[in-house]
Amino acid sequence: MVKGKIAGALREAVIEAQRQELLPSxxxxxxxxxxxxxTAHGDYACSSPLKLARIMGLNPLQIAERVAHLIAPLPEVEKVEVARPGFINFTLRRDWLAREVEAIRHAGRDYGGVDLGRGRRVQLEFVSVNPTGPLHVGHGRGAILGDTLANVLAASGYSVEREYYVNDAGGQIDAFYRSLYARCQQEAGRQEEIPQDGYRGDYVVELARQIMAEKGDALLVMPREEAVAEIGRIGLLRVMESIRADLELLGVNFDVWFSEKSLYDTGQYQQTMSLLRAxxxxxxxxxxxxxxxxxLGDDKDNVLVRSNGVPTYFASDVAYHYNKFVARQFDTVIxxxxxxxxxxxxxxxxxxxxxxxxxARLQIIITQMVTLRRGGVELRISKRSGELVTLREVVDEVGADACRFVFLSxxxxxxxxxDLELAKKESAENPVYYVQYAHARIxxxxxxxxERNIDISRGDVSLLVTEPELGLIRRMIELPEVxxxxxxxxxxxxxxxxxxxxATAFHGFYRDCRVISEDEALTAARLKLVDAARIVLARTLSLMGMTAPERM
RNA sequence: GUCCCUGUAGCUCAAUCGGACAGAGCAACUGCCUUCUAAGCAGUAGGUUCCGGGUUCGAGUCCCGGCGGGGACGCCA
Incomplete structure (x- = not known):
């Protein structure tokens, strides 16, 4: 990457200046x-002289000038300028920029990748919503964020796994099972109260109706405890399946669905607790x-096992993280x-x-809340209160691409x-279409x-010299940096x-530069540029998990 | 009360570990389609970056004090 090369050359120059005693060591x-x-300041800039001024006790402009003189020539760089109050600015060579078109076309769909990770294994765990009901918009934010981050980390040389932690043990899921049981009983026309800590949403009623329609007879003759367990087992499968389907609608898929319960079944929970005790x-x-x-740095102690002998969610989480780092040996966990x-x-x-x-091997990203509105009215999204707008409804209304773009922005x-109303109303003018439209135009x-059987391969990119062409290329080579x-x-x-x-750079180019024209040589050269632009735009969209439409 | 996030154009949001003139998209206004897609382009207007101090060559960004919004402080998850 040019940026890195320039930084390297700068560093060498500073060290050289120190060796020549032009600058203090x-x-x-x-x-x-x-x-x-x-753009008046070139393509890249360095403000280090300003920062060094204090440490070195020298005038920043002087530092900049001494360093600038010692910068080794780079094939990518046309000129190095010193600007007040102490910047060093770099301008790229136009012919080098033009040749990048070939480099991008050569790299193809891999363009934009970097090797930050050097193969290190990173696990991203996200969504991991309790399987007690449907996903809402807030969950969508985490899902899109995690999925996109996984895409980008994979493009950055990491070996990435996406994981959903299924909380199929503990009090919440138990309350859900009992709520579902109660609804099943009600479905059969019997008196049964929803538990105090239960789930009251309509989706529980609907789920109970389905289950009763299919297995009602068998369930009704079972003893209570057995029926709760069986209804719970079926309910969990159904809810997980609908969560998986909702996420797929958004283009989010997981490599691993990890069961909390399995930590107990395999003894890993006990093993981890013994370690803590030891x-x-x-x-x-x-x-x-x-x-x-x-x-160990927290401001309070935390309960692992309640006085009634039941482990807390936190206790499972301890075992879960031991599993991530020790049993599965991830270098980094997000x-x-x-x-x-x-x-x-x-x-x-x-x-x-x-x-x-x-x-430091554990990085935790906290996503702030999403408030859902329809017009001016705030909608509640709590699963327990019942009244809720699901993620699926939002995706159906707004579309997966627009959802992803909005959340990612x-x-x-x-x-x-x-705001659902706004998102729908704006959808025709949405920035997402601005970007996709550029791709469709290309x-x-x-x-x-x-159709005209134009042979691109003979295109000579050195014919690309105008500002709209070069401006577009400048944007394109930014992708790896991003x-x-x-x-x-x-x-x-x-x-x-x-x-x-x-997209803006492309639309500007499109206005100023006719691509397919009478000038065959220029046509071929510009087609190469357009093809490269397609590659970069498509990659950008694909990293965001969005489609790159051929027509709109 | 303590801790975390946050306050930027009418609205939704950016601003590259403190950098050059605070930028986009919607909304508003003015122009541009016989030529590869007008879901586009060009232009105009819109700001005390919540307020008050401080740090320094330089602050939307860092520090202190207020004010507003959200979240967390449980033998729930």
């Missing part, structure tokens, strides 16, 4: 190269078993949690310390409003070229913004 901070906002991290208080997390789980971060980190696992730490040009930023910071929201800029 101080410890150097990272030399950062960035994209200036204004490490002296457990204590008993008021009849319950506690994890001494306050000794968990995507909703804002309502942020309080769990310190205790999970404490768990890793207790298990002698580097806490916001940074994870911002809470967001999702496809249209390439179709026309194919991929790297997204992967390094786990911030997918840069992707849609980049997509918009790339």
């Amino acid at each position: 101080v410890a150097l901070p990272d030399i950062v190269v960035e994209r200036p906002q204004s 490490g002296g991290h457990m204590g008993e208080k008021e009849g319950a078993v506690w994890f001494a997390s306050s000794e 968990n995507i949690w909703g804002a309502d789980h942020q309080g769990h971060v310190p205790r999970m980190k404490a768990v890793l310390r207790a298990l002698d696992i580097d806490p 916001r940074s994870t730490d911002s809470q967001m409003d999702f 496809a249209s040009i390439l179709r026309m070229a194919a 991929v790297e930023i997204v992967a390094a910071n786990l911030e997918p929201h840069h992707l849609p913004h980049y997509a918009l800029e790339l």
Whole structure:
């Protein structure tokens, strides 16, 4: 990547200046190269002289000039300029830019990839919603975020696994089973109350109706406990299947569906608890078993096993993470949690310390809440209250591509409003179509070229010299940089913004430059450019999990 | 009360570990389709970056203090 090469050359130049005693020998901070906002400042810029001024006790402009003189010539760089108050600006060679078109076409659908991960194994665990009901929009945000991040990490040289943790043990699922049982009884015309802590949504009634229609007779003659278990077993399968289907609608798929219950069945739960005990991290208080997390950075201790002998969700989570890091040996684990789980971060980190696992290997992304509205009215999305708008309804109304784009555009730490009415109304003017339209236009040009049997292969990219052409190429070669930023910071929201800029560059080019014309040589050269633009745009859309339409 | 996230154009959001003039998309206004897709392009208008201090060459960004919004503080998950 050019950006990296420039940073490297800069660093060498600074070191060389120090060796020649033009600059004092101080410890150097990272030399950062960035994209200036204004094209007047070239393609890349470095503000390190400004930062070094204080450490070195010199005028930043002087530092910039001394460094600039010592920068080794790069084949990509046309000129290096020093600008007040102490920037070093780089402008790329036009002929080099033009040749990148060939490089992009050569790389094909792999273009944009980087090797940040060097094959390291990373697991992304996301969604992991309790299988007690349908997904809502908030879950969609985590799903899209996780899936896109997985795409980008895979493109960044990581070996990625996507995992959904199925909470098929514990109190919540039990309450769901009992609620479902009660609805089944009611379906059969018997008196039965929904439990206090139960689920009251209509979907439970609907599910009960289905189950009773299929297996009612057998279930009604079973003893209560047995019937609850059997109804629960069927209900869990049904709910998980509908969750899987809803996610698939959004284009989100998982490699592994990991059962919480399996941690108990395979003894991994007991094994992990023994480790904690052996490490002296457990204590008993008021009849319950506690994890001494306050000794490891948390602000309080946490219960592992209740006084009634039932393990908490947290206890399973300890075993689960031991499984991730030790049994399955992931180098890095990324968990995507909703804002309502942020309080769990310190205790999970404490768990890793207790298990002698580097806490830095666990990265937890907290996504802020999504408020769903229809017009001005806020809609409740709680599963227990019953009244809810499901993710499926939203995807049906708005479309998967638009959903993904909208969710991805916001940074994870911002809470967001999702107004269904607005999303629908705007759908014709949605930025998502702006981007996809660029792809459709490209496809249209390439179709026309194919119909006329134009031979692209003879195209000479050195004919690409005008600003709209070069501007488009400048945007295209930015993709690897964006991929790297997204992967390094786990911030997918840069992707849609980049997509918009790339589309803008293309639309501008389209207006200014007729592609298929009487000039055969120029036509072939521009077709190569258009083809490269298609590759970059399609890759960008594909990283976001969106379709790249041939026609619109 | 303590902790976490957040406050940027009328609306929804960006702003590259503190960088050059705070940018897009909708909405508003003015133009542009006999030529590869007008779901497009060009232009206009729109800002005390919640408020007040501080740090420095430089602050939307960092620190302190307020105010507003959301979330978490459970032997629920």
